[in-house]
Amino acid sequence: MSWSASCSTQPTAKEVNHMNSLKEKCYQCSGLLSGLCIVIITLLLLAQIIGRLFGFIVPSAEDFAGYALAASTFLGLAYTFREGGHIRVTLLIQRFSSVPRKIQEGVILTLSFALLCYLSYACSYMVYESYIYDEVSYGYVPVPLWIPQMPVAIGVIALNLAILDALITVLRGKQPAYSEQEDALSLEEI
Amino acid sequence: AKWHMPTPYGDGNLQTQIAYSFVKEVKENTEGALDITVHSGGSLVKHTEIPRSIKTGQVQIGEVFLGILGNESPVFKHDNIPFLATSFDDAKKLWKAAKPEIAKHLDKNGMMLLYTVAWPAQSLYSKQAVNSLADLEGQKMRAYSPTQSRLADLMHTTPMTIQTPDIPQAFSTGIIQAMITSPSTGVDSQAWDYVNYYTDVKAWIPKNVVVVNKRAFRRLDKATQQIVLDAAKHAEAAGWTQIAARAAKDKATLVEQGMTVSDPSPQLLKELQAIGQTMAEEWKAEAPKEVGSILTRYHQELGQ
Amino acid sequence: MDMMWFSILLAVSMLALLSLGVWVSFTLIAIGGLGLILSENYQVDLLFATSSWGASTAWSLTALPLFIWMGEVLFRTRLSEDLFKGLSPWLGGVPGKLLHVNILSCGIFAAVSGSSAATAATIGRMTLPELRKQGYSDRMAIGTLAGSGTLGLLIPPSIILIVYGVAAEVSIARLFIAGALPGLLLVSLFMGFTMVWGHLHKDELPKSTGHETSWSARIKGLRKLLPVMGLIGFVLGSIYGGITTPTEAAALGVTGALVLAALTGSLSRHSFMDSLLGAVKSSCMIGFILVGAHFLTLAMGFLGIPKALAVWIAGMSLSPMELILYLTVLFVILGCFLDGISVVVLTVAVILPMVQAANIDLLWFGIFIVLVVEMSQITPPVGFNLFVIQSLTGKNILYVAKAALPFFLLIGAAILLISLFPEIVTYLPTTMSQN
Ligand code: NA
Numbered sequence A: 001m002s003w004s005a006s007c008s009t010q011p012t013a014k015e016v017n018h019m020n021s022l023k024e025k026c027y028q029c030s031g032l033l034s035g036l037c038i039v040i041i042t043l044l045l046l047a048q049i050i051g052r053l054f055g056f057i058v059p060s061a062e063d064f065a066g067y068a069l070a071a072s073t074f075l076g077l078a079y080t081f082r083e084g085g086h087i088r089v090t091l092l093i094q095r096f097s098s099v100p101r102k103i104q105e106g107v108i109l110t111l112s113f114a115l116l117c118y119l120s121y122a123c124s125y126m127v128y129e130s131y132i133y134d135e136v137s138y139g140y141v142p143v144p145l146w147i148p149q150m151p152v153a154i155g156v157i158a159l160n161l162a163i164l165d166a167l168i169t170v171l172r173g174k175q176p177a178y179s180e181q182e183d184a185l186s187l188e189e190i
Numbered sequence B: 001a002k003w004h005m006p007t008p009y010g011d012g013n014l015q016t017q018i019a020y021s022f023v024k025e026v027k028e029n030t031e032g033a034l035d036i037t038v039h040s041g042g043s044l045v046k047h048t049e050i051p052r053s054i055k056t057g058q059v060q061i062g063e064v065f066l067g068i069l070g071n072e073s074p075v076f077k078h079d080n081i082p083f084l085a086t087s088f089d090d091a092k093k094l095w096k097a098a099k100p101e102i103a104k105h106l107d108k109n110g111m112m113l114l115y116t117v118a119w120p121a122q123s124l125y126s127k128q129a130v131n132s133l134a135d136l137e138g139q140k141m142r143a144y145s146p147t148q149s150r151l152a153d154l155m156h157t158t159p160m161t162i163q164t165p166d167i168p169q170a171f172s173t174g175i176i177q178a179m180i181t182s183p184s185t186g187v188d189s190q191a192w193d194y195v196n197y198y199t200d201v202k203a204w205i206p207k208n209v210v211v212v213n214k215r216a217f218r219r220l221d222k223a224t225q226q227i228v229l230d231a232a233k234h235a236e237a238a239g240w241t242q243i244a245a246r247a248a249k250d251k252a253t254l255v256e257q258g259m260t261v262s263d264p265s266p267q268l269l270k271e272l273q274a275i276g277q278t279m280a281e282e283w284k285a286e287a288p289k290e291v292g293s294i295l296t297r298y299h300q301e302l303g304q
Numbered sequence C: 001m002d003m004m005w006f007s008i009l010l011a012v013s014m015l016a017l018l019s020l021g022v023w024v025s026f027t028l029i030a031i032g033g034l035g036l037i038l039s040e041n042y043q044v045d046l047l048f049a050t051s052s053w054g055a056s057t058a059w060s061l062t063a064l065p066l067f068i069w070m071g072e073v074l075f076r077t078r079l080s081e082d083l084f085k086g087l088s089p090w091l092g093g094v095p096g097k098l099l100h101v102n103i104l105s106c107g108i109f110a111a112v113s114g115s116s117a118a119t120a121a122t123i124g125r126m127t128l129p130e131l132r133k134q135g136y137s138d139r140m141a142i143g144t145l146a147g148s149g150t151l152g153l154l155i156p157p158s159i160i161l162i163v164y165g166v167a168a169e170v171s172i173a174r175l176f177i178a179g180a181l182p183g184l185l186l187v188s189l190f191m192g193f194t195m196v197w198g199h200l201h202k203d204e205l206p207k208s209t210g211h212e213t214s215w216s217a218r219i220k221g222l223r224k225l226l227p228v229m230g231l232i233g234f235v236l237g238s239i240y241g242g243i244t245t246p247t248e249a250a251a252l253g254v255t256g257a258l259v260l261a262a263l264t265g266s267l268s269r270h271s272f273m274d275s276l277l278g279a280v281k282s283s284c285m286i287g288f289i290l291v292g293a294h295f296l297t298l299a300m301g302f303l304g305i306p307k308a309l310a311v312w313i314a315g316m317s318l319s320p321m322e323l324i325l326y327l328t329v330l331f332v333i334l335g336c337f338l339d340g341i342s343v344v345v346l347t348v349a350v351i352l353p354m355v356q357a358a359n360i361d362l363l364w365f366g367i368f369i370v371l372v373v374e375m376s377q378i379t380p381p382v383g384f385n386l387f388v389i390q391s392l393t394g395k396n397i398l399y400v401a402k403a404a405l406p407f408f409l410l411i412g413a414a415i416l417l418i419s420l421f422p423e424i425v426t427y428l429p430t431t432m433s434q435n
């Protein structure tokens, strides 16, 4: 599949670069935060092992590890999307020629954007509800649930924006970042 | 109407079996107008998410272990205080005393209490025989709730958080040497594979409750509401009779499988009761008004 | 019958979205939402939020990103290369040569990790690039990995055995022991097949006979294996020595891998960040698919499709052998569209009574279920090992599934063998009673 780099009328190059580098930083940030959560899980579990050897317990370590896991999964969604990490079946769509392929990407990005808008609302509403109902966790340390649920909502919203970003890219006739990555991988295949 | 009822434990548990018969009674008496599907073993909703699902109306009815609500309000801890109520008779009285506070709290969150089913009394499983607390000193004991951790502290043992599925491995690899749980859990997880002694200390009698979403309940017509309430009353009555029989049967199974089952020595009982006293006072300090009224009512019940 | 049309509608919609190139996780969520609407459950938003929160905070899953990270760290060290250099004098003379590294490493790593996705991701990260570099058939490299990655479920510890043990009230300790011999059986079936294949397809293996197979080379090779063996031994020892639970062991695995990387001089700020971001990419992908799978499972719970199928089978009054056959087919079909663990969770309440009525040993049935769930890990469109390998290699999911097909059939053969000789499962547990 080939995406002709048909450059339409562009805003000043400087502006675009500025925006792009800011956007780039946001994607990086998504990945780094997610990675940080994986490190936190590791440290929590290590603390629990060491604690067991020396006879102290890390209170609610399981709960906190679970919260970090959720945060890691959701905060990294945007980065993973950008990097082409979310997998899909490309068998059929790879056979499309340039124009139908652009339409296909546009259609599925629009559908995905709609879906993610709904999910963003659902997850934000969950946080809001936990907040107004004063929901607390069930473990040893009572944690107000809206705090660990916050990263879930933020992560879904970030993914939503990443999809919007890709949709805009496609509408401007360019190839979205995720599919560049996919192409790089399938080239390697041959 | 068609309702969904998530429950936390598997089909072999008495609680789940009672849920099935409750649902059956409702269906028969309403001639199918109210059809409740039981989703046992957390298959529809994870245990910790069940209260929230009922509260927000994602499901109309469900069952929870009362203890997991302990962080929401101290009144939910009443059946987790060691040596407060150790026989089914006392547990019934304690429930009678606590019920108004519990109902009030659930009501505030849009839920209504239907019925409760108790577990058998929680007793001590250990690798070695325990005649006094000195025998346990310094050992590692399983704790899954704040109350249990405090109990482990007071028993001079180290509390260890171990999830139920990890229990057998935790015992056989020496991560824990003791735990307090019901004879049913012991039978279900085949405790004789990994632990030798069962001391029948009867520390406390925890309960599951079945609650319904208030709005969903109000949407039923008066006659159906009455049928549900009647079925709940029958379920609760059946629960109290059957759980005593189940406790005896499960204890017999432990003996049959070669575990040493014994009553606690007077020494151990005395030490444990002192701990129970401390914990009851600490519990009361958490919410003097609500807990205080539960305790007053309970002592009145006991006095009668 | 409504339910049949619902099932067809859901399956067709899923296939349509997937072939249109909609991401797998998004597809599962969309189909889950559709299922909820079909079941006249309109609180899709609340249900999605609650189910996602439950699925993504599950304690048993915390090990997954850590094992994936461990694989990313090891991949960036010399250790994966050493693994091959160390094993080639031993395997160079065996038909199929170093393809056996996949099977053996998965078998060993399965004793540390409880999930098949983690096993395939960790081992595949180390072995696939090396096998390709040495000129092994891609298809076979992928097939052996997809197949033997599923060993993570059968060889203890195992998430699925815990789920089943809790649901069926069978001792988890006994289930773990019961999984050992069938695990070995599968390893031998996989290796046997690879040998036969290697014998027939010499042209798809590297030509060079550079593998020295003398005993001195073998001993030398062992030295190269020491670090990896040490790491695995350390993690295993910590589990069976009572220092950690299997979930926590993942943290020791990562730490050990980082220490090894530091000792061999391949740990830098750069490689650390690279490995971590690599882990983020895979674990977010799998994590979000799990969220979707969990949501779809919820919809299935409300719709009751799997339960209805199980009830239908229960109504046929089959002989035990027929029952096993029907259940295998049922699980394989459900396993195409749902994650294997969900299939067990959704059907176990209906299936266990009929299994008991047919006098089938519940312990044996647990191992049977694990084997069919293993099969479902490598059937398209929803198969977690396929997803993992697609993300490792960029190969299309159908290609991976085709490569895994022989191993799918071999697991089927293992089911046949344990049905004919149930002692393979029940022998070890009977020896373990304390009294
Ligand atoms: Na395993």
Ligand code: NA
Residues within 6 Å of the ligand: C335, C336, C337, C338, C375, C376, C377, C378, C379, C380, C381, C382, C383, C384
């Ligand atoms: Na599958």
